[in-house]
Amino acid sequence: MNVTIKDIELLKNLQPQQISHYLEAKGWKKLQQIDTRAIIWTSSDLKPETTQIVLPLNSTLPDFPVSMNLMLETLETIENRSQMEIVADLITGLPNTTIQGIVIQVHTPNADKLSGEITLLGVIGDQLRKIQTELADKDYIVAIKAYQERLPVFCTGDLIKENQVFILKNTCYFSIDEQWQN
Structure with a gap:
């Protein structure tokens, strides 16, 4: 059974800088930065298609927790780890x-x-x-x-x-x- 993280306060407290370090350590590459709003990350190591993650940068925006939740769902699938395990690595x-x-x-x-x-x-x-x-x-x-x-x-x-x-x-x-x- 996989747990999906829906705790808005927990999602709001994830730090984009920490997530960037995590993604870099896992081999992800920055594809594009959209002003100060988001960074699109890509991993071409995954076959057959390239996978992308959108990392929001402004935690004060109302959709920040939703975007973080989508990012966690993508990482859960790719890494074959629970969202809770991933969040434990991301918590600062x-x-x-x-x-x-x-x-x-x-x-x-x-x-x-x-x-x-x-x-x-x-x-x-x-x-x-x-x-x-x-x-x-x-x-x-x-x-x-x-x-x-x-x-x-x-x-x-x-x-x-x-x-x-x-x-x-x-x-x-x-x-x-x-x-x-x-």
């Missing part, structure tokens, strides 16, 4: 995202206050991924408890990807999944 930032996961590592706490970095294992784009975040005070204590007792957690924040590493910034609402609490 998702604001106000809720993550459910397991704390897999608690790094050495900061010496000057009750805070530190943790690593979560959570689902992003249909795959388990490591996510780093910085917590303080009560949230840090909850993370330590969740780590020690292997309890799933929820948290919300701005998910970004830097150098292939997922980071959750502005983390809030960090809590143990209520279904697992005693």
Whole structure:
């Protein structure tokens, strides 16, 4: 079963520059740029016909999410991968995202206050991924408890990807999944 991505906020947050890097890495070539509105990409490696993708460049236009959805459908067919797998490669930032996961590592706490970095294992784009975040005070204590007792957690924040590493910034609402609490 293939999942079709229809989440408008997710589609709005795909970055054309990141997609351009992705397409270049996959062997696509720029065929034509239409002002600052779009780039047409082509792949002649695919036989028997040449395939094209239109990459919109202005995320503020109302049809941007629709164009991104069409691009994902084309890539899904060509790469024989799910849209979720492709999006996981394309994500550079998702604001106000809720993550459910397991704390897999608690790094050495900061010496000057009750805070530190943790690593979560959570689902992003249909795959388990490591996510780093910085917590303080009560949230840090909850993370330590969740780590020690292997309890799933929820948290919300701005998910970004830097150098292939997922980071959750502005983390809030960090809590143990209520279904697992005693």
